[in-house]
Amino acid sequence: xxxxFIPLYAIIIFLLFWEFIVWVNGxxxxxxxxxxxxxxxxxxxxxxxxxxxxxxxxRTVAGLxxxxxxxxxxxxxxxxxxxxxxxxxxxxxxFNAIPKATVVPxxxxxxxxxxxxxxxxxAFMISFFPxxxxxxxxxxxxxxxxxxxxxxxxxxxxIIFWKIALPKTLPEFFGALKVAVTLAFIGTxxxxxxxxxxxxxxxxxxxxxxxxxxxxxxxxxxxxxxxxIALYYIVVVLEKxxxxxxxxxxx
Amino acid sequence: MKSNINIDAIIIDSVSHTYKTDTGLLPVLKKLNxxxxxxxxxxxxxxxxxxxxxxxxxxxxxxxxxxxHVYLNGEKVLGPKPIVGMAFQNPVLLExxxxxxxxxxxxxxxxNNLSEIEKEERARSLxxxxxxxxxxxxxxxxxxxxxxxxASLCRALVHKPEVLILDEPFGALDAFTxxxxxxxxxxxxxxxxxxxxxxxxxxxxxxxxADEVVVLSGRPATNQHSLQTQKLKNPKLDSLFSDxxxxxxxxxxxQIEIAQVQQGEx
Numbered sequence: 234x235x236x237x238f239i240p241l242y243a244i245i246i247f248l249l250f251w252e253f254i255v256w257v258n259g260x261x262x263x264x265x266x267x268x269x270x271x272x273x274x275x276x277x278x279x280x281x282x283x284x285x286x287x288x289x290x291x292r293t294v295a296g297l298x299x300x301x302x303x304x305x306x307x308x309x310x311x312x313x314x315x316x317x318x319x320x321x322x323x324x325x326x327x328f329n330a331i332p333k334a335t336v337v338p339x340x341x342x343x344x345x346x347x348x349x350x351x352x353x354x355x356a357f358m359i360s361f362f363p364x365x366x367x368x369x370x371x372x373x374x375x376x377x378x379x380x381x382x383x384x385x386x387x388x389x390x391x392i393i394f395w396k397i398a399l400p401k402t403l404p405e406f407f408g409a410l411k412v413a414v415t416l417a418f419i420g421t422x423x424x425x426x427x428x429x430x431x432x433x434x435x436x437x438x439x440x441x442x443x444x445x446x447x448x449x450x451x452x453x454x455x456x457x458x459x460x461x462i463a464l465y466y467i468v469v470v471l472e473k474x475x476x477x478x479x480x481x482x483x484x
Numbered sequence: 485m486k487s488n489i490n491i492d493a494i495i496i497d498s499v500s501h502t503y504k505t506d507t508g509l510l511p512v513l514k515k516l517n518x519x520x521x522x523x524x525x526x527x528x529x530x531x532x533x534x535x536x537x538x539x540x541x542x543x544x545x546x547x548x549x550x551x552x553h554v555y556l557n558g559e560k561v562l563g564p565k566p567i568v569g570m571a572f573q574n575p576v577l578l579e580x581x582x583x584x585x586x587x588x589x590x591x592x593x594x595x596n597n598l599s600e601i602e603k604e605e606r607a608r609s610l611x612x613x614x615x616x617x618x619x620x621x622x623x624x625x626x627x628x629x630x631x632x633x634x635a636s637l638c639r640a641l642v643h644k645p646e647v648l649i650l651d652e653p654f655g656a657l658d659a660f661t662x663x664x665x666x667x668x669x670x671x672x673x674x675x676x677x678x679x680x681x682x683x684x685x686x687x688x689x690x691x692x693x694a695d696e697v698v699v700l701s702g703r704p705a706t707n708q709h710s711l712q713t714q715k716l717k718n719p720k721l722d723s724l725f726s727d728x729x730x731x732x733x734x735x736x737x738x739q740i741e742i743a744q745v746q747q748g749e750x
Binding site: 384386392479 | 541544545546563564565566568570572574576578579580589590592593594623639643649
């Protein structure tokens with residue numbers, strides 16, 4: 234019970250404090266909306282919130298899914314082959330160094346009007362890097378004794394991968410996935426805000442801006458926070474299930 | 485293919501090996517000869533970095549010698565064989581598996597016709613033998629260093645290998661734990677016969693555990709000296725303080741010094 238109520242109290246105190254600050258300073262809602270403005274804004278557009286929230290969610294998850302597939306694949310080939318690692322690493326670092334906000338308009342133009350594809354693409358591009366790096370580091374730092382134990386018994390490369398290399402890399406993978414899920418979410422919203430006549434919470438945010446509906450913009454921020462927390466904790470639960478062994482008991 | 489009793493279990497026949505490094509060739513073994521009879525136990529000692537670990541890789545088939553041959557049970561070693569079991573200084577247990585599942589790992593790879601229950605029984609009886617009963621379901625991180633090394637020995641023996649290769653298995657343990665494990669080794673040798681090769685830096689360990697101690701020269705390593713120890717079935721640690729043992733230790737110490745000087749000169 235404690236670990237439910239303590240965060241809950243913290244949130245309530247935060248909201249009260251926010252309300253108080255806005256009230257004390259007499260800020261108009263275009264400068265800073267207060268929590269009491271946000272609920273009506275949400276209620277007015279609640280159908281859109283759910284519909285667009287769903288759009289944002291599935292696009293993020295789809296982009297992340299692609300990122301996991303390509304990231305694990307790249308990580309594997311870089312982890313197992315030194316030549317490929319040396320060849321691919323500078324390319325990946327260079328690609329990752331480009332701020333994705335600058336890629337957004339390029340992709341938006343490249344596939345103009347295809348909002349789903351655009352958004353998934355950006356979510357994917359922004360989030361695969363940490364996954365690829367963590368897998369390749371996990372595999373290339375596998376102590377040789379682990380491999381020798383199985384190799385001396387005549388185990389094939391694929392048995393060594395499934396029985397030792399893959400499970401041993403899982404904690405690093407989930408660490409990277411926590412970063413990647415947040416990044417993918419940023420990617421989705423970047424694209425949704427930029428691409429015209431789009432859908433998703435980012436588009437709702439943008440329409441709040443065009444219509445000078447400031448409480449709506451704040452309501453979208455809150456919705457995004459809730460969605461982001463949910464996504465993050467889904468990864469945490471998956472990590473507990475598949476890599477819980479890496480956690481040392483605190484006692 | 486069961487071995488003939490007359491065939492030596494391990495024959496290292498004039499083996500040489502050279503590594504290719506960025507700075508050139510590094511010869512590590514030169515015309516090395518070691519013969520170990522079936523169920524014998526030989527310790528190999530020598531200066532640090534003289535090529536002892538290379539030797540374990542050659543016996544287990546993980547490396548092929550440049551020159552000479554290695555025979556296990558009269559058959560030339562051409563690659564890894566499941567009649568070999570290995571344990572290293574690092575116990576390399578899989579953190580995500582329970583102790584018993586770690587011990588059972590080789591049975592998942594080596595072809596056998598044991599049922600799941602028989603595999604578990606086999607692992608359980610070995611764990612019992614080394615004093616780990618009650619720890620079967622624990623994770624490796626919950627065990628002390630000595631206990632993990634015990635589990636690692638069980639894993640090396642679970643598939644009933646004919647040859648057990650130990651590469652400084654007790655090197656990272658404290659002195660008392662190490663002595664406990666020496667006695668565990670004697671117990672294992674009585675209950676689970678195997679032909680053993682022990683790489684070690686500890687001269688007391690070598691004379692306490694092995695029937696023969698081979699001293700390697702400095703790199704490139706070759707036979708420098710060999711010493712037979714009279715082995716009781718179940719020696720006591722006190723025997724290490726007998727005049728005979730001390731004489732052997734002095735002798736070995738001198739041989740190691742010669743090898744170290746030689747390695748320094750190269």
